[in-house]
Amino acid sequence: MTATTLEASYARCKELNRAYGTTYYASTFLLPRASRPHVHALYGFCRYADDIVDDMGPAPVDERAAALDDFGDRFARDLAAGDSDDLVLKAVIDTVRRFDIGFDCFRRFLHSMTMDLTVGSYETFEDLMGYMDGSAAVIGEMMLPILGPSDLAAATGPARDLGVAFQLTNFLRDVGEDLDRDRVYIPQEDLRRFGVDPRDRRVDDAWHALMAFEIARTREFYASSVAGRAFLPPASARCIRVAHDMYGAILGRIEANGDDVFTRRARVPTPRRLAMVAGAYLTRA
DSSP: OOOOOHHHHHHHHHHHHHHHOHHHHHHGGGSOTTTHHHHHHHHHHHHHHHHHHHOSTTOOHHHHHHHHHHHHHHHHHHHHHTOOOSTTHHHHHHHHHHHTOOHHHHHHHHHHHHHTTTOOBOSSHHHHHHHHIIIIIHHHHHHHHHHOOSOHHHHHHHHHHHHHHHHHHHHHHTHHHHHHTTOBOSOHHHHHHHTOOGGGOOOSHHHHHHHHHHHHHHHHHHHHHGGGGGGSOHHHHHHHHHHHHHHHHHHHHHHHTTTOOSSOOOOOOHHHHHHHHHHHHHHOO
């Protein structure tokens, strides 16, 4: 059996990022070439776990949970050993060791992925934030060492907020898809406040009011994340700004679609995304 090479592992992570995380992938072109593979590696880890949760066909929950536990155990063992022969984990472990990314970040991420197997809704926004600590905010923490902040502690809060903003955007864009998986990520207290049941898949005045509230809250997280750019070197700051603008534009597309997230998917057109990346690269703005 041919041993997995580090080059092949990083290439696989890049393929996953390019195929499934197009916005993140596009923004990485603004980073120094040497930094990009490490961002792809972190994406590969997250995608690997997400596929176990959502893409194992008809596999029962206990089988998915066992597979996720096995993945986490494999990662912990290989990290302790300093290497892996897994096609994705080899690059991840190399990245973790190079940038001294804390194992606790990965533990928290996997805990939230496990929650997705059995938790279908969240009563309050505080409850949802507990989930997003591991599913979104922690991604910002993982990324920071690669981005090279001048003050890691000062940059951490804004990085966490940007991760939350990205995931809240996903939740609003994907309401219909999540319903198909028996999940509702809009807090139940908000649904009661506006008198909405998303399972009705009805876009009416109450739904518009709810979406306006949720979009405004999401934009607050985008706004609070901006302060973190002051601690990043220019290339990293450009990358984060473009990712912020590209992903934040999805909220505008939701509004342009009349808040219909049941029959229409909010997308920022590829030419626009590419133009944003190219503009930032060419102007170094």
